[in-house]
Amino acid sequence: MRKSTLLMAGISFALAGCATMYSAVELDKMAKEAVEKSFAAKGIAKKERINQDAINLACTNAELTKTPLSGEATRKLEAAEYQAIKYPADGKFLGDWKAGEKLAQDGRGSTYSDSASVPNGGNCYNCHQISKEEISHGTLGPSLYNFGKLRGNSEAVVKYTWGKIYNAKAFNACTNMPRFGHQGILTENQMKDLMALLLDPASPVNK
Amino acid sequence: MLRKPIQRVVLGLAVGLSSGLPAMAQTDAEKAIDRYRELVADGNPAELWEAKGEDLWKKKRGPKNASLEKCDLGLGPGVVKGAYVSLPRYFDDVKKVQDLETRLVSCMDQHQGIKAKVANYDRDDHKDVISLVAWIASESRGMPVNVPQSHPEEKRMYEVGKRVFFYRAGPYDFACATCHAADNTRIRLQGLPNLTNNEPAGKAFTSWPAYRVSNSQLWPMQKRLEDCFRQQRFPYVEFGSDVTIALSSYMGVTGKGVKSLAPTIKR
Numbered sequence: 001m002r003k004s005t006l007l008m009a010g011i012s013f014a015l016a017g018c019a020t021m022y023s024a025v026e027l028d029k030m031a032k033e034a035v036e037k038s039f040a041a042k043g044i045a046k047k048e049r050i051n052q053d054a055i056n057l058a059c060t061n062a063e064l065t066k067t068p069l070s071g072e073a074t075r076k077l078e079a080a081e082y083q084a085i086k087y088p089a090d091g092k093f094l095g096d097w098k099a100g101e102k103l104a105q106d107g108r109g110s111t112y113s114d115s116a117s118v119p120n121g122g123n124c125y126n127c128h129q130i131s132k133e134e135i136s137h138g139t140l141g142p143s144l145y146n147f148g149k150l151r152g153n154s155e156a157v158v159k160y161t162w163g164k165i166y167n168a169k170a171f172n173a174c175t176n177m178p179r180f181g182h183q184g185i186l187t188e189n190q191m192k193d194l195m196a197l198l199l200d201p202a203s204p205v206n207k
Numbered sequence: 208m209l210r211k212p213i214q215r216v217v218l219g220l221a222v223g224l225s226s227g228l229p230a231m232a233q234t235d236a237e238k239a240i241d242r243y244r245e246l247v248a249d250g251n252p253a254e255l256w257e258a259k260g261e262d263l264w265k266k267k268r269g270p271k272n273a274s275l276e277k278c279d280l281g282l283g284p285g286v287v288k289g290a291y292v293s294l295p296r297y298f299d300d301v302k303k304v305q306d307l308e309t310r311l312v313s314c315m316d317q318h319q320g321i322k323a324k325v326a327n328y329d330r331d332d333h334k335d336v337i338s339l340v341a342w343i344a345s346e347s348r349g350m351p352v353n354v355p356q357s358h359p360e361e362k363r364m365y366e367v368g369k370r371v372f373f374y375r376a377g378p379y380d381f382a383c384a385t386c387h388a389a390d391n392t393r394i395r396l397q398g399l400p401n402l403t404n405n406e407p408a409g410k411a412f413t414s415w416p417a418y419r420v421s422n423s424q425l426w427p428m429q430k431r432l433e434d435c436f437r438q439q440r441f442p443y444v445e446f447g448s449d450v451t452i453a454l455s456s457y458m459g460v461t462g463k464g465v466k467s468l469a470p471t472i473k474r
Contacts (some may be wrong), residue, residue, distance in 0.1 A: 020362040030363065030452075031370030038448030044443045049377045056375040064373040107395075110378050110440045126394045133253055138394045140386065169380075178379040185378060 002043050038205050043112035049205075055081065055150040059174035074173045082170035085163050086181065088188055093158050100197030102206070103190055104130055110185065122194055123178070130197065140176060148199040149206040161198060165191050238254070251339050253418040253470035256425045259310070260342025263335050268417055269319030279313035280343070281355075281425075292413070292467050294455045297358035301320035302366045306455045308429050309399050309447040311339050328430050340427045344469040350410050353458030361456065364411055364449075368457030369452050372402070378438040383454070385439075403459060409465020413460040417473040425470070429453055 020027065025074055039045045052060065062069050069077070087093075093120050106121025108114060124130055127140035130147075151157045166181030180186040186194070197203050224378070264275045264287070280290035281298070295306040301313055315321040320473045324331035356362055375382040386394065387402040400407035415428040426434075432451050444450055459460075 020366055022363060022366070027363070028370060031367045031374070034367050034449035034453060035371060035374060037440040038444055039436075040445055042443035045440065047442050049442050052374075052376050056380055060370075060373050060382065063382075063388070064370060068357050073372065111437045113437060120426045124461035136395045138392070140389075140392050140394065140399075148411045176381075176385045178381075183378045183380070191302055 007080040019107060022049065033110035044110070045112035050204070055169055055173060056100045062174060064069060069173060077173045078170055081167050081173075081179070082163070083180065084182060085166050086169060087162060088192065093162055093192060094200060095192030095194075095196045096199045097193070097205075100195070101131065103136070103186075103193055104197055112160070119187070120187060121192070122180070124194070127177075132207075133204060144198060144206060146204070147205055148201065153201075154200045158195070158199065161195060165194055173204035210299045215369055225398065236434045238375055249469060249471050251418055252423075253345075253425055253472070256416075256418075257345045258339035260340065262340065263339055269315065269321040271318065271320040272473050273312055273318050273320075275318055275339070277318055278311070279283075280310055287343055288348055289347055289353075291344045291469065292350045293354060295361070295364065295452050295459065296355050297360045304341075304360050304456065305359075306428065306447075306452050307340055307343060308336055309452065310391040311343075312447070324425075328433070328446075330425065337416070337427055341425060341470050344384065344413075344416050344467070345418055348469065349466050351464045352412060353454060353463045356460060364453045364456040365460050368450065368453035368455070371453055372457055372467045379440045380440075381439040383435065383439070384452065387443055397404035403460065405462060406465055408458050409461075409462025412455070412462040412470065413467040413469045414471045414473065415464065416469055419473050421474055426473075466474045 021029070022111040039047060039050050058069060058073065058077060061067075062188065080145050100122075103122040104124035107126050109120030109124045124144075125134055125137045129137045129139075129143040129145050132145055147161075148157075149162075160171075165186075166178035167179040168175045169179055169182075178185060181191055182190075197205055200206070230323075264278075267274050267389075277284045278448050279298075279300075280286065281293055281296045282288075282290055293306055294310065295304050298310065298313070300317070305313065312323045312325055313325045315335075321332065322338070323333075325333040325336055327333060329337060354361075356365060372383045372387075375385070382457045383402070385390070386399050388403050389399075390404070392401075400411045402408045402411055415431045416425055418425050429446055429451055432454055433444050433446075436442075
């Protein structure tokens, strides 16, 4: 009797010392279960959207635990994303900057209140400064004003820029930027128009 | 219940704004909204919901012909003042952590015999829940956030909420943290609170329920979270689901001590 009382006291003392009764691994599992249970398919947003691929899982854990990915892990994840980049089949990278500007302004698409038949917007101004004329721009991403003017349009710059739009995580594993090509958010032609907005010397971005 | 005649004018303005918004440049809209905020600083249209909510709390309704005045929101039967700032919390009668909205659904069942239909925002019995939330929140205005962490389930929900906050997924790879884990950032011109920090978390936590100028609706926290996930391009987060309660717990615990603002006025 006395022994078990002591044991109980010991257990409750140990419990009081930690945040919860559960280990981090158990809590991770419970969070995953909560996500599985809490979401339902609606409109175009299928339930499978809650599934994480390797890079989202790794970045979630890195941010949650405030432990940056190791250099080795980062290289592996980025290389896998990089290898999946698809470049334009016709070798033409630059479309129409005017269409690109319109697309950059458009923040719609892919929510369960959107229709599958309406093309997604580029969401660019949500996070970036781009042309100087548009002052209603977000600040989550860096300014892209003078993007082409500062970098030129050598083959290397063009290829890099395409890759960045297609899959920014190929260059920065845990960037907040969506993978517009990799995830099928934008079409090849839409990405060409955004390329022109950034790189065409006639684009207001480079004035 | 309208305290000031100006409210009729501003309600009219709100209707005008909501229909004019899509066509207006964002900057003009922001200016108009700032002006609107000034005008209504003295009388939030949320008062209309508050008045209805107080009435609903006290009125005998449902198969049991009872009021909600014996409902335990966590501080004892019938105690309303301070309840909003100390939820979500664990309730032994249902053996789980509940926020204000889900607690009210339990109370309507237990005390009034009402099997509330609340799955859809502002439909069926959810209209009543919105009004009750508005009034109950208003009774905690100015009180410091004090979401409890004494029960193991409360701690567990906080930990789950923290993990959900950083959970990246969907076609855009977004987590709550994508927009709400850094200081001084914006989407377009909309400032984004860093919900990992005490003061912005507490302010955001107590900003809902809020009257939304852009659509003239009153949004409680459950609806706010549903729309966050919609914009995150996630599937539909269900009313009262674990994810919503866990995120509220995370925000509330992070925002401890911040004085409650709700109900507020929002874009």
